[in-house]
Amino acid sequence: MVYLSLCCRGLLAAVFLLAVAGKARSRTAYTAFAASLDDLRWLPASLRRLAPPALVLTEAAIVVLLLVPDTAALGSAGALALLAAFALGIGWSLRRGEEVRCLCFGADRGALDASSVVRNAVLAAGAALGLLSTLLAHDPASAAGTALALAGGAALGAVATRWDDLHYLLFSA
Template identity: 45%
Template sequence: MPYLELGCRALLTTVLAVALAGKIRPAAFTAFAASLAPIRGIPAPARRPLASAIVLAEATAVVLLWTPGTVRAGYLLGALLLTVFTATLAVSRWQGAAVRCRCFGYDAGPVRSSHIIRNLGLVAVAVTGLVSASPAATAEPLLPVAAGALAGLLVTRWDDMAFALSK
């Protein structure tokens, strides 16, 4: 189980770190905050503070995932974030809102079913990591961490892969 858990941790960390890195530049952050406008229930004055909270939560999850004694909390926070993102995207899409995916800092176009599927997969990774995390487990980390990080990078290029496979 330690290999599975380390792979999940590396994948989730990579996805959250790329998302964080893509949003912290001032122009990208402003665009991310503005992308919240079509989501019902988020008033204009709350967009920037909410965007800041999301960025802070992503950073916190990354730190928790690699701090001894807080790994489970990192998985819980990651799963919670991804669940809220997924539900928000699904409801917004169902309501016909023109929400654009700025998950990784760039404009990946309108939210599609593939974004929701991607996020559900990431929730499953977070839950799998949570249930397989053991404080006493040790393992040679190189292979599962590298595999998880590679999988995480592929997830961050989800739209590119979906486009390439659709042709």
């Protein structure tokens, strides 16, 4: 269980780290990200102003929580809650026929669609698995196993951040 926990933590930490880096890499990137949240009509206007900094800070906090062993379960729970909220929010917007764009990883990849809901649901499942395995993991991990599990998870996280590109390559013909 300990290596599954580490792999899930590596996956989630990579996804959220790349998300924070993409949004906060420059003032222009952050401003564009913040503007993209204006399309979330289900979010009250007063909260839309607070959402960009709150989201970036929350994602950064999740990365730190995931990487510190004593707070890994809290980081996994936070990731699960945030990813579930993303999936539900995108799904809600799509159901209402709204076109939503999100610069999730710092670049505009076009309007979000059902595959974005699937990506966030899959990542939420990874967070749930990470939370469960973290709570059940009692055996110590070797240094090599830890490095391998975290690196493998991080590699999967990097792939997950390219979900839109993979979806296009696999399903657009």
